[in-house]
Amino acid sequence: MMPDDHISPISSGQSNCDQSSGHIVLEISNEGDRIALEFDGKASTCLSTRWLRLACDCEICGDTHSGKRWLTPNDVPASVRLESFDVSNPEKVRVTWDDGHISHYDPDFLLRYAEGIPRFQPDHWGSDLSGKIGKFSFSSVVDDDEALFGSLWALRDHGIMMLTDVPTDAEDTMRIAGRYGPIRETSYGKVFDLISLPEARVAGETSRAQIPHTDEPFRYSPPGFIFFHAIKTGAHMGGTSLMVDGFYIAEQMRAQTPDLFEILTRHGVTFHREHAGEVFFSTEAHVISLDSKGQVTGIRFNDRCLAPQEVLQVAPEDQIDDLIAALAEYTRLVCLPENQFQHQIQPGEMLVFDNQRILHGRSAFDPTIAKRHLRSCNIDRDAVHSAFRTLARRFAPQEAEQVLYQGAIL
Template identity: 30%
Template structure:
């Protein structure tokens, strides 16, 4: 066991043959082991160590819940000494209030504050890194799976969910002629997101259509439900009957790719589209639904997360309100930026036509999708069934598949 005395001031030189735990300025603990285990020193704020003490008094292991009260620390308690126990491979901290904490080396390494460790967690555990793609790359990023494999094999389910997270879409083949296919898939992940259109919805031509998608006219590139604060995560569309007419083909563009192109090539337009909010709305009722709806949400076309990464695209010309609640001098520049966005999106759109038994699944926060015009006949009426699942549920399922021992 190697110990170190309370230390303030200049850093002492590290021994190249031994492990060291060093308290620096009372605010940090540095831990350096021999090169076999850790190439660079591990450094942790003492306030973080106290806040994350793993002892039974401070932490309830079964529920993974912190038990200590903030008013009892950690800002008001200083570390008095630190020890790295070679035998148990644990960092031991003695605090000035006589409390003792112990941290396993592997636990510490997984929570290292280095950029490499932070990125590993963000991309491997938090969310997979999206692979943006252009029109010419569509065939390389297109993933197909067998419907029954998704239902029966966890490894295939994991691959499918990863494809949705990384490439943003996938196609399932050979689904049965069953209205409940989308429900089975949603339940395989977790559960359906119920909306004003129900738990499952049908896309087919209807007289006196209450939604523009229920007409046979071309459906422009869009994302579903920009008028929802908690917008549906993925769209599951099962083709029961495909149009035998020339039309009825799907159109698809990677909205994150378009936003990234805007950021690189047209930064002024990008800043406009990420900062000026748009009024999105949906008013009416769906079919025989008894409850009318009046959905409103105000958000920019391009939304960024806390890491300044593109996280959501809002685009639906059929659901963009004529009320534009912004200062007068912002309107013209917004239209110019919006026009450029749609120009790029249209140029990058791919077109393909699903067959009966295909299930087209895509990231509704990312993918701009649409449809070419078609014509029903008395013998052939295009008929799709859809459902939504939220990304919170998808990411949770993906993590349980990737890290089955996380609860251990």
Template identity: 30%
Template sequence: MPQVSSSSLKVTAMQAGCHALFRRGGSLMRHSAKLMLPSARAGTTSLSARQRAPSATPTLCDQYFKRDVSTSVTSDLHRPQPGLVSASQGHNTLKVWWREEESDEYPYVWLRDNCQCPDCFLRSASSRLFRVSGLSLDVRPKDVQVSDDGSFLHVVWEDGHRSAYEAKWLNARAFNPRKQSVYNSMYRLPQELWDSDMSQRIPRASFDELMEDDAALLKMLECMEVLGFTVVSGARLQEGELHRLSERVSHLVPSNYGTTFIVRDKRDASNVAYTGQGLDLHHDLVCLHYKPCVQLFHCISQFPGKGGDSVLADSFRIANQMRELYPHKYRVLTEVDVNFRDVAVDGGLQFDIIAKRPMISLRPNGEIKTVNMTTFGRDSYFGVSPEEAVSWYDAYLTYCDLLYRPENHFAFKMEVGEILIVDNLRILHGRTSYQEAYEGERLLEGGFWDWDMMRSRRRLLQRKLQRSS
């Protein structure tokens, strides 16, 4: 019997795995094309039905949220804080008791680092003046007193420096899980993952209301953080509306396609989006190390025939399903770096942009930070071994199997004057194919926002509206 080397066996097994993947991949792509066609289940309506629909736009998120999000999220920040009763010095921490008989401990080094006196803190800039050269782990208080009304904690340090901490300020920064949870909710709203049923309760807003009403704008920003997308109606049918809306929300973030860009069928297209081809569910500009956070599409003109429908899916929901069902394959997608690349000439600018990142990027605590998925933006260069490549494709196609199940995505056709806003770190978007009669018959203006500025706007509006309520 002829001897067969272990390396030959490995190659044979790998080839068999490749053949199985290619068979499954071909079936998957045919199945996904079928799934992405408009359907009643996906929430798509005919043109005549849309024309008969009432023009009034439902109040943003009222059909989804059954509560006042801004109040529920931030109420704990604005309720009256308990006063101080007493304080006791420990080895490295100061323990304080509140009127409600709760107690908290604060490290001495933290208290000294966060002294609020004018020499240590610049209130107009909310910024620390105290230099790190003056900080030591050995810092200790010489005397600690609680004011008679319980509203202040006074500390005299061993070097004679005096600090005063307002009770409300101190309580909000307590080192306990409940207070830290309140801060984390203000920092970033908790996400709610969704499936194809979202097609029946798409969050909607009015362009004019967003321009004039702070409460409507706040609810839109909260919807974006919680659900990851919003549809805004009533924009004018001309370029520049994204600039107008951005003046209320966040500045537009430039990319290699400009500050804004036009999506339409073009000859010698620099991007597959500039054709009538169907687009797999994807994120945009994964090739950039700073992938744009939030994407906007303003529908200025729409293809009147069949096709050109937008498709949406919650990539985090699919990733969580995969983590539960296929933990090993999920780990592969979080560990293997993939090359993403964009090489083209657009608007006279020539570029060759490359980024290496895993398909699923995690935060240090294991939470999903972003999903990086694009069929046309994934490079053919793959810096792994052949065996690792087959393992990655197995995991990738498993993710796609889940993604293209009917319950995990939905389609709808944008109407003229609508602006679709999606979280580009989380929400996958795609498009069904269409055949244009002439260039520019389907025309969208696109742009990007930044999450830092959007969350900043949301926090400021929350405080403003809370004060006025």
């Protein structure tokens, strides 16, 4: 590590404090392999010298936003040093490196990374969602980008929102869903009609009650956001939708049974689905996914798709009962009425929800009385989050850079 030293600016010019409404870099100094930065109105903070050099996005180095990047990590030696700096321009800090290369940095960019990129904290909910859920009209979301952004904001915060006055024509399912991103085609097609049938292929085509679950956890990459478009519902004849915040359940387990929570974040659980001669999916994954900071980032849970767990694969033989106990506790919490938002979906309504956070189920209904027809399609979560960030640039720039929860990982 090189000795600490202070670097004098090339040109101090007049005071920066009165020239910009953003944050201003007042001073920079070397501290070995770190660079100390002093901002106006902020405590001093540090950045890695090597990181700062690698973050240069000039024409020579290229930029990461477009993917036309030419400077590689291997091109920046651990011994890289900052020779001088110029803070006279409040909008750009000019840095000269020991090899003569010149970089320019936005002060707000430096501060954002020095303090740490903010991570979005989801708003958890239980049966109280009725007072929080965002509702948006079909016509406004189809015609107005700001209304579309509002619905995306609701999806980000609560993982679920509702569209109203949706026409019941089949084409309108794809028309509204397409506003959020490309519709994902699966083995069930682009749009799947859920109608109760005597010869049901999947549980959604039966009239039986269904425990809240996430769809298709047996896929390496489960569906991201699901669109449930109600065509016919047989209102008040059963078939009440049951929606559960899987993140909230996970946090309850973390607080109340941390040992069982830890099992579901660490041990692989196998989910499978087979239609003979057509498809055979099988995936081993965590029920609760965590990000690098330990924050819950995704849920993968469906009691109907749990395969018989391989004892030696999942855990030592004397721990398999602990895994089952953890799955049982998650199921118990999912089924508690205080954790469920209950809604009798009406024709012309569309529930849109994050399939890697929100669990959905329903009560039983009598198919001879209640004629129930829902249309379902899904869009990958990265496409929906991309739409949110893109519109945030226009309508709420401060929201665009947050790290969003990235879903269920293997």
